[in-house]
Amino acid sequence: MIRVIHTQSVSGAILIDDIDDGLPNKTARRLGGVGDPKAYERDGYANAPKQPCYVKRVNPLDPTTAGYIDLEETSRVLLSANKGKIKGLMAAGLVSTLSFVPADLAAPTLASATLGASLVLVGTGFLSVAPNVTSAIITGTGATTLTASQIILGGGTVTNTSIDIPLALVPGVVAATSFAQVRADLQTTTPALAVVL
Numbered sequence: 001m002i003r004v005i006h007t008q009s010v011s012g013a014i015l016i017d018d019i020d021d022g023l024p025n026k027t028a029r030r031l032g033g034v035g036d037p038k039a040y041e042r043d044g045y046a047n048a049p050k051q052p053c054y055v056k057r058v059n060p061l062d063p064t065t066a067g068y069i070d071l072e073e074t075s076r077v078l079l080s081a082n083k084g085k086i087k088g089l090m091a092a093g094l095v096s097t098l099s100f101v102p103a104d105l106a107a108p109t110l111a112s113a114t115l116g117a118s119l120v121l122v123g124t125g126f127l128s129v130a131p132n133v134t135s136a137i138i139t140g141t142g143a144t145t146l147t148a149s150q151i152i153l154g155g156g157t158v159t160n161t162s163i164d165i166p167l168a169l170v171p172g173v174v175a176a177t178s179f180a181q182v183r184a185d186l187q188t189t190t191p192a193l194a195v196v197l
Helices: 075-083 085-091 148-153
Strands: 002-006 014-016 053-055 062-066 068-071 095-099 109-115 118-124 135-140 144-147 162-166 178-184
Touching: 002 053, 014 085, 053 068, 075 085, 085 095, 109 178, 118 135, 118 178, 144 148, 148 162
Parallel strands: none
Antiparallel strands: 002 068, 002 095, 014 053, 109 118, 118 162, 135 144, 135 178
16 A cells, blocks of 8 residues: 655645546536436446545544545556656655555554553554554543654653553553553544553
8 A cells, every 4th residue: 555645835635636547436427417428427437537536635534634545556556656646746745655554554452551660551553654643542530642752752662562651741640540542543442441550
């Protein structure tokens, strides 16, 4: 998979119009009804025009992050990334790209939340694919939300299987009355786990 990310250097969405082989057909009709010979219904037949592909400026599910689209690595998408529209948009600084596998977007799971010299969250799938942000969410006593960059800047660590949060970043956390969750790739672990000693 290839993720095309809006760099937010311009306002508005960016059109990528040379990758239509992997996009769904439009559902609208043009120039009349079904009986009109010039009308077309975009229903999957050959030569039916496709939906335009836009990279939105912001992610509608998380307006604090840049917009992006995920594309399968079809021959047309790879051609665009190497010689076509996507490459030109990258050269102009309007988009960036990264490759990932679908498994990278698996929902995170939280197995334990232990309070000791630090608050340690253990599980799987904690690393988000950019531009999405990994966050540790504490509810109940000492409620707070910390992004991965805040945790790292505060002396902690974030890996795909553990998050180690220094106590200075979560001073109000108390075992049994504080609960932890992890948010990665716009998915949150459920249920919230009670913090234990």
